[in-house]
Amino acid sequence: GIQMDDEGGDTQYVCISALKGTNLDKLVETIMTQAALMEIKADPKGLVEAVVIESTTDQHRGKLSTALVQRGTLRKGAYLVAGQSWAKVRGMFDEWGKPVQNAPPGTPVQVIGWRS
Structure with missing residues (x-):
């Protein structure tokens, strides 16, 4: 199964509500942090x-x-x-x-x- 990070696992989660706009900023922040940690980058000079x-x-x-x-x-x-x-x-x-x-x-x- 999936183990969440607060239970010692390596899967992050954020409780959100798109209808109410709850925690959307936290979701974006979490995604950006994870992308930085994983060094996810796209080559802006490569083929489109x-x-x-x-x-x-x-x-x-x-x-x-x-x-x-x-x-x-x-x-x-x-x-x-x-x-x-x-x-x-x-x-x-x-x-x-x-x-x-x-x-x-x-x-x-x-x-x-x-x-x-």
């Missing part, structure tokens, strides 16, 4: 790899996707492939809808420029 979280069609922007960059730095003008679709990145927007020119690892962005 991202996960598409959702895709939709916007009346003004056309086909767009929300993606989380995992490796490399996504830049305007880059080419992406996802299954049968591809994109030349015409634009990217951060989580507040503001335009961005590049997205380093760990950054969620909306990407426009998709073709089927």
Whole structure:
């Protein structure tokens, strides 16, 4: 079984409530601490790899996707492939809808420029 850290194990846990917003800051702090201890780092200069979280069609922007960059730095003008679709990145927007020119690892962005 899993042994929690307060019972002598090496598995950390944080009791949270996303509905009430309870301990979300503690969860982020715990994840960041664990990532630092494990020396988890992504190479911002390597090849780009991202996960598409959702895709939709916007009346003004056309086909767009929300993606989380995992490796490399996504830049305007880059080419992406996802299954049968591809994109030349015409634009990217951060989580507040503001335009961005590049997205380093760990950054969620909306990407426009998709073709089927």
